[in-house]
Amino acid sequence: MTETEARVLATLVPGSQLTIDQIARNAEISVRSAETGARSLAKKGFAVGNTGLHRNAWTLTSAGARYVASRRGRTVLDVPRS
Numbered sequence: 001m002t003e004t005e006a007r008v009l010a011t012l013v014p015g016s017q018l019t020i021d022q023i024a025r026n027a028e029i030s031v032r033s034a035e036t037g038a039r040s041l042a043k044k045g046f047a048v049g050n051t052g053l054h055r056n057a058w059t060l061t062s063a064g065a066r067y068v069a070s071r072r073g074r075t076v077l078d079v080p081r082s
Helices: 003-011 020-027 031-043 062-069 071-076
Strands: 047-049 057-060
Touching: 003 020, 003 031, 003 062, 003 071, 020 031, 031 047, 057 062, 062 071
Parallel strands: none
Antiparallel strands: 047 057
8 A cells, every 4th residue: 555545545534525625635646646555445445435415525435434443554553753
């Protein structure tokens, strides 16, 4: 998992729906990086976009929530900020 993917994943709390702009702001990355990270996580089955009532919102899938809750996931999400 890349640092960008980890930062995006760390912002997607289970049950939340965030836009790319919100993800970028919360993860302290560019909008372009947030888009790339979210799409990459979607390909891995960890996130899904355009859900619910919020167009362009992203959320964790059940697989993403399980990963975040796992020991490995918690280790990966301990991303240092520069």
